[in-house]
Amino acid sequence: MEFSDIRSQAKRAGHAPGVLIYTGRSKNPTQITLVNYTKESCAEKSTLNFDEISTFLDEPGNHWIQAEGFKDVDIISQIQKKFQLHPLTAEDILTGQRAKLEEFDHYIFVTLKILTWDKAKKKFAIDQVGLVLGSHFLLSFSSGPLDIFKKIKDKLMSGPKQRLREQSTDYLFYRLIDAIIDQYFVVLEELGELIDSTETLIVTEPERHHIRKLYRMKRETLMLRKSIWPMREVVNHLSQLDDKFITKFTRLYIRDVYDHTMQAIDTIETYRDMLSSMVDIYLSSLTNRLNEVMKTLTIISTIFIPITFIASFYGMNFYNMTELKWRYGYPTVIVIMILSVIAMMIYFRKKKWF
């Protein structure tokens, strides 16, 4: 999963720039949903017929064209031509990218990573979303249907007299980005809880498989980091664009998104440091355990080895071992053995070995 960007880019090697090839792995059929909205009215249409799309787009008002699934590259290519997108924009929508913002004469293009938490597998999935914002139109491209976009569409359709309807597509654009970044916090919270629970486990009783768990979390944190860091630049750049695409009204909101991105980054860095410290505890716990095992062995050995020697000594078969025939020989030896054991025990007690 994690190196999908790289695989996606490697697959492109040898192809001319601007040639449309979908290099990802999800095989969702393409769905085009059109939304036309003004302060007063709002209409939605779902079609794959380009003529219908074309007719729909000729109507006045704000347009949101949502393309979900990349199976049907043709229709995406036609939409691209309709909106006169640069060949590289079209290519970038279909290829794994680092989050980025490109400014063109008549539109801005943003690629973002979207994270979804898989509750069952306790890991997150990374996908990519492409957004094209022009004057009164917004195109969104994703490799499959997205829940969070559906919610915003429903909100938009729910009625007039709300900011979404009163503002132009730049506010809608902000709302999509905001929803995407809110998802990061959901993933971060889940990961944080995973870290917290592993921490408790490692501190109380370190087991072999914990280190793998730690490693998996470290790896996921690295992936998150790789996805979220470039967002900082993108959102910062967005907040510094001139008024052409983003109104002053929306810019205030984008600044807020920037703060959230920084908060997410801070949290990831903190997770990373915590995971590093947890590896240290784990290692020290292992050595501690080794110490304990060795102490057990040493105590048993040092108690029994000397008295076993004494027993072996009087098991020798020399003829002139007169002490064997002494009346108090046997009890004396027993007493010596007991004293030896007691001496050893006092020694270990002093060393606080048990």
Added chain:
Amino acid sequence: MEFSDIRSQAKRAGHAPGVLIYTGRSKNPTQITLVNYTKESCAEKSTLNFDEISTFLDEPGNHWIQAEGFKDVDIISQIQKKFQLHPLTAEDILTGQRAKLEEFDHYIFVTLKILTWDKAKKKFAIDQVGLVLGSHFLLSFSSGPLDIFKKIKDKLMSGPKQRLREQSTDYLFYRLIDAIIDQYFVVLEELGELIDSTETLIVTEPERHHIRKLYRMKRETLMLRKSIWPMREVVNHLSQLDDKFITKFTRLYIRDVYDHTMQAIDTIETYRDMLSSMVDIYLSSLTNRLNEVMKTLTIISTIFIPITFIASFYGMNFYNMTELKWRYGYPTVIVIMILSVIAMMIYFRKKKWF
């Protein structure tokens, strides 16, 4: 506790921006305290009735509106409307945030982390304070009553002829921030002493639970770091604001706060490095201890194993072991055993094993 910001943000996911939901965990009832002050006079009022608040605010002079506890979101929302705060400002007051500064047309908004040291649990608690500074008014929002704010209010009420009364709300604003940052040093000092005492313990006799203590301190240091670092940007930004909200008089004081923030950051970074070094000592102490355990075992074993072999040897039942019948057989064996033990001891002494 630590990931409360993230939890707070994750809870907001799916909500439209600007909708007021308190996502924190403290359930303190809301208290509104109003202070109106000029060079000559000073009045205080505590009420939850918005009309009374409104009337009070119409009086001339400087106003400090202190809102403590977020249970009653309505009254906070009414205050927001009264002062025409941006919806995002109101949202940010109620949601866990990174320390930040937002400039608006008629006010500046600052979110800060406030730290309090819990003497009993030997750990600190992080809370959030929101400050809104406008011309001749200052709003402060906290999830509960704050001691340090009370002290400043008492000082303010204590009489005329002091800087607090002679200056406008920007100086009061500075005093609140200064008090918050002074708290950081209290926490840093306590943490420093904790580190110092743990250090002595680890260096003299490392115990299993020390690593957990170390880890806990590391974690707290990380949390502190995450809270204090963004303060740097905020205070720096504050000191560079134009004269609209912060007078030249106050700006000198803010520069001082900036120096204190840098001092706190330096200290945290030093703590972090020291804690990392302490993990190294701890690990080396464990290995040292293992060495000692192993030496004990090795000394006992290597002394007794050879002589036990000799004893076993003469415990064999062969008929023609003539040495068993020799007159000096038995004493010779005893002498050999003693010499073997002495040889071993000299060997270990040379190796400085005991």
Added chain:
Amino acid sequence: MEFSDIRSQAKRAGHAPGVLIYTGRSKNPTQITLVNYTKESCAEKSTLNFDEISTFLDEPGNHWIQAEGFKDVDIISQIQKKFQLHPLTAEDILTGQRAKLEEFDHYIFVTLKILTWDKAKKKFAIDQVGLVLGSHFLLSFSSGPLDIFKKIKDKLMSGPKQRLREQSTDYLFYRLIDAIIDQYFVVLEELGELIDSTETLIVTEPERHHIRKLYRMKRETLMLRKSIWPMREVVNHLSQLDDKFITKFTRLYIRDVYDHTMQAIDTIETYRDMLSSMVDIYLSSLTNRLNEVMKTLTIISTIFIPITFIASFYGMNFYNMTELKWRYGYPTVIVIMILSVIAMMIYFRKKKWF
């Protein structure tokens, strides 16, 4: 292989700047391929005769002079004089360099690292490419024939009505760089898969030779890093050049190359962090294994040492050991031994040692 740059530079020590010496190791014969192209026509010529080259270059249109192999320094020197290249440019083409961009009055000079993955040895090779872009001419220098350049030449020759033919040499220049950077992703993907497979191995059963594998991968990652990081500066600089050499049309494409470079850098940094974590797992696995070995020894020893003592005890030859003659002496001792073994086993079971 890896320090070839340094060796190459060290060999130059003592020589005056601008003196042409090839300090690399590949001994490929020099091949000069000339391509002349306009929107309508396209011609190719391969020769080592400088007069023929000179005549060919006098024709109008865009020229791409491809020099492969550095054995024949003379012809390279003649080309250099023909295009009035600075002595340092000629020197840099032949000496191992950090990726860099030099702007001169009538041309820009770029040195790049090209990576090729050796499937058999599972490692990559680094080579250097020098590109000189002037108005309507492009010179490319490599130590041997390059597949990716051949592909672009074939594409160029394949027919009119394509961007390569419609644009000037700056677009061709971009295409060469793009092809070079696409190669990075191929190498990164292969390395990523190597890391992935090693990771699985280390997590399931750590072996001695894994650490060497890890180390080799770390080393390769470091080399990659050293090669790719300076690219960032070069491509960034390229995208900020004024219109003299790079048209606005091409600049958009160069910005895309910049994004790819950043993506490659992010990936390398992630690999680096992952490899560091894998060393930690490996070390903890070793200690785990030591723990297991020690547990086996301790269990066997602590079970048998006490009962061996008992056996030795009753092997003593004292005359008055009356228990030896007791009827139930022998069975009693057997029962004691069995109980001792059971007690030990319960103890170890409790400690979860097996």
Added chain:
Amino acid sequence: MEFSDIRSQAKRAGHAPGVLIYTGRSKNPTQITLVNYTKESCAEKSTLNFDEISTFLDEPGNHWIQAEGFKDVDIISQIQKKFQLHPLTAEDILTGQRAKLEEFDHYIFVTLKILTWDKAKKKFAIDQVGLVLGSHFLLSFSSGPLDIFKKIKDKLMSGPKQRLREQSTDYLFYRLIDAIIDQYFVVLEELGELIDSTETLIVTEPERHHIRKLYRMKRETLMLRKSIWPMREVVNHLSQLDDKFITKFTRLYIRDVYDHTMQAIDTIETYRDMLSSMVDIYLSSLTNRLNEVMKTLTIISTIFIPITFIASFYGMNFYNMTELKWRYGYPTVIVIMILSVIAMMIYFRKKKWF
């Protein structure tokens, strides 16, 4: 000692800014030394009577007011008023600070850390110096008498025709700072020699207490770092001030101080890296030693355990052990034992265990 800044700041928590409280720990009585100098003449006076001070200051020429010891806060407060220092300047002189530079309308204020090496304890002490430079006056504040300041005063008094007398107080100001930074090199050299000698010890025979020594040095390096890093900013800022306080003549000298500061910082960073590496050697030495202990045990055990078994075997009391009665039974067993020992020894020799 080390967290004195933090303690000092923590003590201030709750106090209004600008209130003069000395929060340090040295209890030196206050001494005020006044020096008035021109190119031609030079006079010195020591007094605690503010009127005398006042009269002295009214004379023309350059004034250096040296305040040593903070016991008598009153006189310091009077001097502050005389020179119209900002309340925060007075506060910062008495409170532990990070090195900093503050520009005011009629003076600049600099706080610096001064280091002194304690030969006996082999550690350094950190103290703070406050310098106020105005037009033709220089105030210096320290918690006790300083040797290096005394030397400069003596030099100043020693006679005319030297740069100190020919220049204004800004050159004197530079000389004080230069003397302070020269002290850093003395401390750095001593610390470097301590590191060098510990290094030799650890490499030849690692002992338990070395790790503590290492840790102490690491800690001292961290403290040094915390003190010296902020100096960089201060001195850089000084060298960029306009001509109001620092003449062009002196600025050249300040640039030199900047280079020295950078040299000190480089050295500290190098020490830090070296100390980290030394911890690695120490840890590896411990493991090496464990290896050696374990080898001794293993060699003794594996040599004697098999032959002890053979001896025990022929100590069994079975009636039909006919080999016991064989003529060559006993010698055969002895030969087998010797061969077993030789075999083991060859095995260990091959493994290079001894």
Added chain:
Amino acid sequence: MEFSDIRSQAKRAGHAPGVLIYTGRSKNPTQITLVNYTKESCAEKSTLNFDEISTFLDEPGNHWIQAEGFKDVDIISQIQKKFQLHPLTAEDILTGQRAKLEEFDHYIFVTLKILTWDKAKKKFAIDQVGLVLGSHFLLSFSSGPLDIFKKIKDKLMSGPKQRLREQSTDYLFYRLIDAIIDQYFVVLEELGELIDSTETLIVTEPERHHIRKLYRMKRETLMLRKSIWPMREVVNHLSQLDDKFITKFTRLYIRDVYDHTMQAIDTIETYRDMLSSMVDIYLSSLTNRLNEVMKTLTIISTIFIPITFIASFYGMNFYNMTELKWRYGYPTVIVIMILSVIAMMIYFRKKKWF
């Protein structure tokens, strides 16, 4: 050797700035070599008589004054006065410095570290060179004669019609710096080969003394780093100077020196990372070896301890041990012992312990 800068600076503590004291350790006698050159003619003179020097310098053309050895501080002081050098320049020439560039009104002053590889000791030596470049004159100061300078002087004297003679002293200045930095690559290559050979050793059979070798290399890398990093700033600054001292012609060459410096820095950073990784391999190899030792002990012990118990058991002297008299008692016990050994061996084989 390594802290010579610091020692040198520490020695200066207490001295006034600008006082000439040589604080280094090499005791080479001072040699002054004068070279006067124009496009057409070239003359060389070696003298310690200042009058002769003075006369020689009055001739027209470019002058290169080479001072080697610092024993005779007087003559250096006289040269300084002749060229009106700032007192600090003279001081910096004689004191250990960080590489730096100082711009004065009529000259620029550069201090550089020069590295020489000692083939016998397999380590490098660091020395310092001071260069003063003015209009048509260049002064070079070194603590002893330098091979690389001699080579350039010979080149210069070798005849007209070469860039060295056609250009002014700024090009000569560049050539000296270029020669110095070329030396870095020689040292880096040698160090690289040392690292390479140690790497092979550590990977195949880790020995105790390897860690010391590693540490020594790490230390040398740190020293190199400390010497080369500041060069970056110096050379960058040089390439940005205005035309007063460095002509446009030479500036292109200086840019090339900058690239080489960056290449050297990249290489050092890579070495550093590789050395850190090698410490990890070394440590893991040690633990691996411990594992092996412990396995040997455990295998021998667990095979023999149980059967030794059985032998001891039947060595007991109870009267009613009837199995001792059974016909098949003895062979049965032998079979049990053999089975026990086989069982243990299967167990270890399964665990892949041998």
